[in-house]
Amino acid sequence: GVIEQMAGRADVVIQCAIEIAGSDIKVDLTGSSPQVDWGGNVVYNFTYAYVHMAVKSIFDPHIPNNDGSAAPIQLTAPEGTVVNCRFPAAVAARMQIGHFMTEIVYRALAQALPGLVVAGSGGTPATQMVFYGRRHSGQPFHVVLIRGGGLGAGAAQDGAGCFIFPANGANTPVEILESDSPLLVERRELLTDSGGPGQQRGALGRQEVFRVPDDDTAPHGAVSLALQSGRFRLAPEGLFGGQPGAKAQFTVNGQTGDPYGLTRLQAGDVVIMDAAGGGGYGDPKERERAALVRDVQDGKVTRESAQKDYGVEITDEMLKG
Numbered sequence: 001g002v003i004e005q006m007a008g009r010a011d012v013v014i015q016c017a018i019e020i021a022g023s024d025i026k027v028d029l030t031g032s033s034p035q036v037d038w039g040g041n042v043v044y045n046f047t048y049a050y051v052h053m054a055v056k057s058i059f060d061p062h063i064p065n066n067d068g069s070a071a072p073i074q075l076t077a078p079e080g081t082v083v084n085c086r087f088p089a090a091v092a093a094r095m096q097i098g099h100f101m102t103e104i105v106y107r108a109l110a111q112a113l114p115g116l117v118v119a120g121s122g123g124t125p126a127t128q129m130v131f132y133g134r135r136h137s138g139q140p141f142h143v144v145l146i147r148g149g150g151l152g153a154g155a156a157q158d159g160a161g162c163f164i165f166p167a168n169g170a171n172t173p174v175e176i177l178e179s180d181s182p183l184l185v186e187r188r189e190l191l192t193d194s195g196g197p198g199q200q201r202g203a204l205g206r207q208e209v210f211r212v213p214d215d216d217t218a219p220h221g222a223v224s225l226a227l228q229s230g231r232f233r234l235a236p237e238g239l240f241g242g243q244p245g246a247k248a249q250f251t252v253n254g255q256t257g258d259p260y261g262l263t264r265l266q267a268g269d270v271v272i273m274d275a276a277g278g279g280g281y282g283d284p285k286e287r288e289r290a291a292l293v294r295d296v297q298d299g300k301v302t303r304e305s306a307q308k309d310y311g312v313e314i315t316d317e318m319l320k321g
Helices: 044-059 100-109 174-180 289-297 303-310 316-320
Strands: 017-021 024-028 073-076 127-134 140-147 184-190 206-211 223-228 249-252 262-265 270-274
Touching: 017 100, 024 044, 044 073, 044 100, 140 174, 174 184, 289 303, 289 316
Parallel strands: 024 073
Antiparallel strands: 017 024, 127 140, 127 223, 184 206, 206 270, 223 262, 249 270
């Protein structure tokens, strides 16, 4: 797997080989990129946790998490690589790489177990938005928002969303941001056509619009926004003929922003954050006609996309039926 990085830095490569040896499952990450000079490095136990999650979710998601469920999994992650960094190394942004471990294991097992894996997800990695500054009164505020995207589709089901995957997290409610900061959320909605086309469709991504007020509640001075996120250049991939989901986007006042660094916002500024959609599974031309009609009726797919991506012309009569 290739994981995009900020401008001017080489993308990170995660190389994964999996061998089933009797009752043992050997996962080898040899060949992965050396540790990096920013916070994306992952420690061994974090890597093992997400590899374990992937294997367990495929073979038996219902057994308890204990030493017995972990015993069959043997992980090789060479020290000094980005998946097993050597001290001292910055690790505060480890989710930007570590969250991909599960998806990479799925992709390595896809040919052997096609019915048990899902395509790439827009909530991999989770998006973390940290807003901080001072209210109009001068009182400091600091809020952390966690956001997901559309899940990838599987062999028997469309993707669901919006979720953080594979981390055990939830989307932060709008009310928490607006009660803990002077910021406002003007819109939060699913994005039509953002799910990867496929026989099973990837889940839709999500758009959220934030505004820094410019009235008598305007913050005192600039508001800082620190981002950890991904999927801005490399979209969530589809499987077995499924197409990628839509990429993530980050804009400030209509202009493309820097999704990998610190952004300084002034009163009246508007930030739009689009989460990526999930990848599709299987040939879109094989999608059930009734399911595609429901997608158009529900506003998840436009008629134009139905024609272009699925090869089906949706008529008024089909929508009335």
